[in-house]
Amino acid sequence: MGADGHEAEGLRGRLQEAVGFHQQCDFARAEQAYAAILVDAPEQFDALHLSGVLLLQTGRTEAGVARIAQAVRAKPEVAAAHANLAMGLMQLGRSSEALAALDRALALQSDAAATHNSRGNALADLGRRAEALEAYDEALRLDPGYVEAHSNRGAALVDLGRPAEGLVSLDQALALRADFAPAHNARGAALAALGRPAEALASLERALALQPDHLEAQRNRASALLKLGRSGEALSALDGVLALAPETAETLNDRGAALRALKRPEEALAAFDRALALRPGLAEVLANRAAALRDLKRPAEALAACEAALAARPDFAEALHHRGLALADLKRPQEALASFERALTIEPGFVDALSNRGTALFELKRWPEALASYDAALAIDEAHAEAHNNRGFVLLALNRVEEALGEFDRAIALQPDYAMAHINRGNALLALGRFEASLASYDAAVALDGQGGSAQWNRGLVLLMLGRWREGFELYEWRKRKDDPIAVNQGPEPDWTGAEPIAGKRILVRWEQGLGDTIQFCRHAMKLAERGAEVSLSVQAPLQRLLRQLEPAVRILGPDESVAADYRCALVSLPLAMELTGPGELAAPSYLVADPALASSWEARLGARKRPRIGLVWSGSTVHKNDHNRSLRLEQLTTLLAADADWVCLQKEFRPGDAERLAALPNLRHFAGELGDFADTAALIDRLDLVISVDTSVAHLAGALGKPVWILLPFPPDWRWTAAGETTGWYPSARLFRQPAAGAWDPVIDEVSRALARTLAESPLARS
Numbered sequence: 001m002g003a004d005g006h007e008a009e010g011l012r013g014r015l016q017e018a019v020g021f022h023q024q025c026d027f028a029r030a031e032q033a034y035a036a037i038l039v040d041a042p043e044q045f046d047a048l049h050l051s052g053v054l055l056l057q058t059g060r061t062e063a064g065v066a067r068i069a070q071a072v073r074a075k076p077e078v079a080a081a082h083a084n085l086a087m088g089l090m091q092l093g094r095s096s097e098a099l100a101a102l103d104r105a106l107a108l109q110s111d112a113a114a115t116h117n118s119r120g121n122a123l124a125d126l127g128r129r130a131e132a133l134e135a136y137d138e139a140l141r142l143d144p145g146y147v148e149a150h151s152n153r154g155a156a157l158v159d160l161g162r163p164a165e166g167l168v169s170l171d172q173a174l175a176l177r178a179d180f181a182p183a184h185n186a187r188g189a190a191l192a193a194l195g196r197p198a199e200a201l202a203s204l205e206r207a208l209a210l211q212p213d214h215l216e217a218q219r220n221r222a223s224a225l226l227k228l229g230r231s232g233e234a235l236s237a238l239d240g241v242l243a244l245a246p247e248t249a250e251t252l253n254d255r256g257a258a259l260r261a262l263k264r265p266e267e268a269l270a271a272f273d274r275a276l277a278l279r280p281g282l283a284e285v286l287a288n289r290a291a292a293l294r295d296l297k298r299p300a301e302a303l304a305a306c307e308a309a310l311a312a313r314p315d316f317a318e319a320l321h322h323r324g325l326a327l328a329d330l331k332r333p334q335e336a337l338a339s340f341e342r343a344l345t346i347e348p349g350f351v352d353a354l355s356n357r358g359t360a361l362f363e364l365k366r367w368p369e370a371l372a373s374y375d376a377a378l379a380i381d382e383a384h385a386e387a388h389n390n391r392g393f394v395l396l397a398l399n400r401v402e403e404a405l406g407e408f409d410r411a412i413a414l415q416p417d418y419a420m421a422h423i424n425r426g427n428a429l430l431a432l433g434r435f436e437a438s439l440a441s442y443d444a445a446v447a448l449d450g451q452g453g454s455a456q457w458n459r460g461l462v463l464l465m466l467g468r469w470r471e472g473f474e475l476y477e478w479r480k481r482k483d484d485p486i487a488v489n490q491g492p493e494p495d496w497t498g499a500e501p502i503a504g505k506r507i508l509v510r511w512e513q514g515l516g517d518t519i520q521f522c523r524h525a526m527k528l529a530e531r532g533a534e535v536s537l538s539v540q541a542p543l544q545r546l547l548r549q550l551e552p553a554v555r556i557l558g559p560d561e562s563v564a565a566d567y568r569c570a571l572v573s574l575p576l577a578m579e580l581t582g583p584g585e586l587a588a589p590s591y592l593v594a595d596p597a598l599a600s601s602w603e604a605r606l607g608a609r610k611r612p613r614i615g616l617v618w619s620g621s622t623v624h625k626n627d628h629n630r631s632l633r634l635e636q637l638t639t640l641l642a643a644d645a646d647w648v649c650l651q652k653e654f655r656p657g658d659a660e661r662l663a664a665l666p667n668l669r670h671f672a673g674e675l676g677d678f679a680d681t682a683a684l685i686d687r688l689d690l691v692i693s694v695d696t697s698v699a700h701l702a703g704a705l706g707k708p709v710w711i712l713l714p715f716p717p718d719w720r721w722t723a724a725g726e727t728t729g730w731y732p733s734a735r736l737f738r739q740p741a742a743g744a745w746d747p748v749i750d751e752v753s754r755a756l757a758r759t760l761a762e763s764p765l766a767r768s
Helices: 001-023 028-038 044-056 061-074 080-092 097-108 115-124 131-142 147-159 163-176 181-193 197-210 215-228 232-243 247-261 263-280 283-295 299-312 318-329 335-348 353-361 367-382 385-397 401-414 419-431 435-448 451-463 469-480 516-529 541-550 569-576 596-606 634-641 658-661 676-685 697-704 744-762
Strands: 507-510 534-538 554-557 568-570 612-616 645-648 666-670 690-694 709-713 735-737
Touching: 001 044, 028 044, 028 247, 028 612, 028 697, 044 080, 061 080, 080 115, 097 115, 115 131, 115 147, 131 147, 147 163, 147 181, 163 469, 181 197, 181 215, 197 215, 215 232, 215 247, 215 658, 232 247, 247 263, 247 283, 263 283, 263 697, 283 299, 283 318, 318 335, 318 353, 335 353, 353 367, 353 385, 367 385, 385 401, 385 419, 419 435, 419 451, 435 451, 435 666, 451 469, 469 569, 507 516, 507 569, 516 534, 516 569, 516 697, 541 554, 541 676, 568 569, 596 676, 612 634, 612 697, 634 658, 634 744, 676 697, 676 735, 690 697, 690 744, 697 709, 697 735, 735 744
Parallel strands: 507 534, 507 568, 534 554, 612 645, 612 690, 645 666, 690 709, 709 735
Antiparallel strands: none
């Protein structure tokens, strides 16, 4: 043997010794041996290749990739070197380069199952999940018992939205190797996607028992805990992940979701923003960011975040769902409905979208369709508390109160801390006349969410209805902070609470809510002026001309006008600030008068008085939230209108079909085109003998004028009419006719008809 032969033999011996150390995991001695070889033979392929693999194994990935690349250049025909180079490139996140290396490896050796499996991993990292699935299938064709390929195939199927098939593959992997932690992890993800979070949690905890440092399993466990409502545990788990590894967009996204569930939206938003700093444009994070912005009552920004998510991923059902919610917050229900329906086109079984589609339909007054949407949601997930709650809300609007109560009870049984369901349960009990029970439900909601103003406000309404004025008005202040706050056009002035001396001070009282509220409460502005205050009162445009009669004691401003003032106060806050204990303190036959000249012109317009004149209002504005309960259909009053009287329609807004019915009622005259504002309406009422009205601003106007007015009330009535009685301290000239139960108008109309017959027969009204 020549010198070269001896040298080669010696090199092979040294290489075998290095490989031996390597196989024994004695990495330090193996590395020294490889290094010694490379000093003598810098281009020795095996030493380059295997020392590169060792560098990868010991976490020195950049150096390992460089070393294996040198080996590939030295001997490009070895498939294993290309495959190992790809492994290092994937660790560095260079998946496109890794895929190219794997393709080169397969060109050299197409029957290597492990290389096909690695190729699937590279494709999955690149988001090419369908191609990844094909690669795993090829690996399994070559090696049916390949555990990793079964596991990866299952994970790919989950990512493709086929979790049931994925579960089958993962169970096959675990049948081959029960202690394979990645398969338990992926199985947990499959079960979570199938809506089985408790089973998912069990699989994930098994994965972590086998491999405690499996970060993806830790993150998935946190997601499962979140779905089980164990948000605090989820947050702790995610904080544990972040303590062990650098921040990733995915972990920060999940942390934000946990913070949202814990009602910490500011912190959630910060987590989502950090996630987007790491991976700008990530659709999942943008959608969750939109949800946090909605929590913070910033719906316009939420909508913009949804649009950004959809720009990145147009078929993202979750983003379409959040977009619908943001549009609903912005009072754009038709667009919200379209967004929910697009989400359902992509994902027909999307339960939250079905439920919220029902809510959009409800806002559009398409109530039967809304019920059908909730029913579809519950057919998929009977345990969906929000769908039960929302279904109950529609049933309540349809006056199917007992059914509604049952839905709210089911929602609470499923989610005991569901504050809104407790509030709605209180509303249902109120509709049944069970006032104390309704207060108990509102108290339960307050205990769950003391800062959620809706429960406090509703509790205040019941107390006012029960005549507990002081307590009620204190809680009525929550109207400004409830979930859908009542807007009050506030300025820069400090609030007047009643504690501050007011004599000689300028105070700006601002209108709020409806026209009837302004008519009812403007009397308080006059009383405030009597206490020595310089009072300015902003009112809605249709009331300006009528209320100028309060000047000079009270200066009347337009709805958006302002003046310099020392204090401000919302109009309906005056009773609380003035420490009034109820309407009896302000009882007076009237506090407004009609313009005599306008009234005289109406006298001429009405013609000679031959029979009693009765004004009629059967329906109010369709935009009123309770219009479906307070308003009647004109045809329901056929019997009443048969009374021997001259009937005058006092409303300006009509419903479909009203024009035809009015034409068929010659004894019911209407002047809608001539009623410009409330000064005109007041003048017309002045020339009538009686007004019969549902609960609208015209009823308030008649009462303020001291005109006899019969007010037809739904059950339960608005708080101001209290729970019982025919009279009201607000308007001494009013008589109240009450529904005995929700939706029961026939008994009311019958009682009004009998009362009118007696009045026409017995009172001077008939002889006027």
